[in-house]
Amino acid sequence: MPMRSGGLACDNAAMNLRLVPKSEPAPKDELALRVKAMRKPDGALQCNRCGGLTSLTVHNGSRIKNGRVQPGTVIYRHICELCYVRDGVVSFMLPNDNMPRLVRPRKPRRTKPKLVK
Numbered sequence: 756m757p758m759r760s761g762g763l764a765c766d767n768a769a770m771n772l773r774l775v776p777k778s779e780p781a782p783k784d785e786l787a788l789r790v791k792a793m794r795k796p797d798g799a800l801q802c803n804r805c806g807g808l809t810s811l812t813v814h815n816g817s818r819i820k821n822g823r824v825q826p827g828t829v830i831y832r833h834i835c836e837l838c839y840v841r842d843g844v845v846s847f848m849l850p851n852d853n854m855p856r857l858v859r860p861r862k863p864r865r866t867k868p869k870l871v872k
């Protein structure tokens with residue numbers, strides 16, 4: 756018996772699922788895959804979206820003090836410049852897979868301040 760769901764009739768017994776074969780990548784995607792596969796210098800940051808190597812840091816509230824620019828608050832650090840300028844997308848850069856990642860454990864936080872006697 757068909758059920759009515761949101762104004763559409765659906766028959767759960769007749770619903771068949773099947774896999775769709777993978778389609779050919781678009782020329783843009785194919786180019787991005789080729790750029791990502793190219794050899795890069797050790798430790799190079801690379802965009803995980805387009806494969807670009809140019810990075811960008813966005814500051815808010817920069818000012819001039821004693822003839823030099825004092826940077827303000829960092830809004831974004833190490834984002835892909837190509838994706839940000841061309842598409843308006845914030846895509847964080849990823850380090851090269853061959854580069855070892857340094858991971859430090861977090862310092863334990865005190866839950867209560869110590870009493871001063």
